[in-house]
Amino acid sequence: MVSNWLLGSVAAIIAIATFGIPWVIREYFPYELLRKQYYGKPQVNTKSYKGRTVMITGANGAFGSRAAKLVAHRDVDTLVLVDVMDLKGVKQQIEQELKKESKPLPNILLWQIDMMTFAGCQEVGKKARELRSLDHVLLTAGILSFNRRESPEGWETSIQINFLSTALIAILLLPFLKSSPGNPNPPVLTFVTSFGVYPSSFTMGVPKKGSYLKHLSNNRDGMEQAHQYGRSKTLLLYFARELAARTTSAKGLAKVTINSADPGSAWTNLTSPNQAQLIPRLITNYSARDPIYCATALLNGASATADSHGKIMHDFDSPSYPPFMVRKSGQVAQQKVWEESRAEFEAKVPEVKAVYELLG
Template sequence: MASYGPIVAAAAAVLIAVIFYGVPLFLKEYFPYWSLRDQRVAKPTVKTESYKGRTALVTGANGAFGSRAAKIFASRDVETLVLVDVRDCSPLKKEIEEEARALQKTPPNILVWQVDLMSYEACQELGRKAKELKNLDHVLSTAGILSFNRRESPEGWETTIHVNYIANALLGLLLLPVLKSSPGNPNPPVLTFVTTFGIYPSSFTMGIPKTGSYLKKLSNNKDGLEQGHQYGRSKALLLYFARELAARASAAAKGKGMRKVTINSADPGSAWTGLTNPNKEKLIPRLIMNLGARDPQICATALVNGASSAEDAHGKIMMDFTTAPYPPFMERKSGRIAQQRVWDETRSVLEEKVPEVKAIFDILDAQ
């Protein structure tokens, strides 16, 4: 009779190897739960004591994070606060002014700008308005959407890709030449994009096509699994873009083609908000959210700290008390290839639709 001992031993060895080596590798690639765990218990506080004399611009200012971030800037004596959203921010402006007066403080000069991020023309108009600002110390781009069903923008892009990636990239480019520190600000101005843990589980759906447009491949998705990961995919594109933009801006500043600007991304962590509340009806997303969900005020604090970073935060991902690594797939050779592909395709799209960005891209070409 054959002995099953060696077979059982071999199977046990394989199981142990999977548990001790395979599972950690899988989690590192697709589900770094430790970052969610750490964020859940972290309670960052605002690092900058005063924004006196400075100007801060917040997109998505009516959102859970954007509105709270705007109030943080206002509570720390920012001189000019620009509220940007697709919806009218006048009620938020009134709230901030009333809260300041209740504390017997002078409210900041608050500008309310409405912009439809699915419109190239509206983004251009925002860029033109920004040129009228005397200084621009902090730009915090919180604007974004989470769509559970596929829809297309008037320009033919899936809406999540258009708003979360294309529009944010365009606004970053248009605001880059405008960023200028106020006389009392000892650091370079800061441009901060918002990133997310959701990039990790979305990465396995982000393979590069052998032919055709990478952006169009991700945009021409279907409902179901791909749409479920579309938020993370759009944020992965934005993280690629932000890292490339930071590298090119550094080179341009050394070549004196543009002034020095700190460009980074900030991970606010997760929270139950109007954007994420629909996930409460879905078991897996709800369990993942509950693992890391925290007070939106803490998330906003983390974002404000990111947008207030010193020069050494350039090109980095800011997370509470430290910096976070880039996802493993972005660090591999294939990730660097994808990043260049994203940059080149984005440039082609934007130069066709918004010709004025060509001059900005040309400056960023200075290596």
């Protein structure tokens, strides 16, 4: 009896070590992705943005401001900087750098908006009508909040800004995505994803009844709020994948490239609160790199060719979607995200109805 018990215990340990631990790592902590980004030092692939229009949201942030400077140093015609913060400082820095190197100054437009409200997002759509072209859109705006708050729209603020407002801006901009005459590729709209979707995935189950989005938004402080950044980014990744699939077959919309880019991690003003959180601090320390490489990875995603459509872009490759998104349950969750966000937008932002009709 004892020997059988020992044999059974040993077999169980071997099974856990052989199958269980690797499965957990693949699902919740694929450390190889983090390590590759830690060592990755990507360079800007596009040598010139001459004649093109590039829009960057979150342009006052660590990644957005650096991406804006990278574009400005490569002959961009029009640079649209969007943020909740005043952007005059970023514009001045760009112009000073270019003057110092005797480079031409682009037309820099500063759009200050409130992403806590859908009305603020609508302003981006209204202003975009004035643009002759819109070649590249990089949606870096986001927040990291360890304390639960609600937006004026009634959503937890991480879900409001990182998912709903970002998704709404994308829908509003779709009709205005147009390549300039000198750009041989379709216009690109790039969402920003995060490694945080992996450890947050075990909290992303779809409830048996009721709204999926409200279920995730009606969270509590503590562990749920600690995962809220990753949860909001998961919702955005679902939305991005569905949007890419629908634009492929949409009638009445010009061909566009929709993708998501993962910048990797860095210590920035956004992530600095993680210094007080043991696990997030250890993960960031394990993978953090200079923010300029993160910004470069994002810009390369937003400048990618049409074969990046529907994909996740890393430094030098395109990894598969997280395992939980590939399963049937992930497909169900994706449809819930699409349908519920569409209902929310159409109820509060009437002009998106025409775009959704084109998407089917």
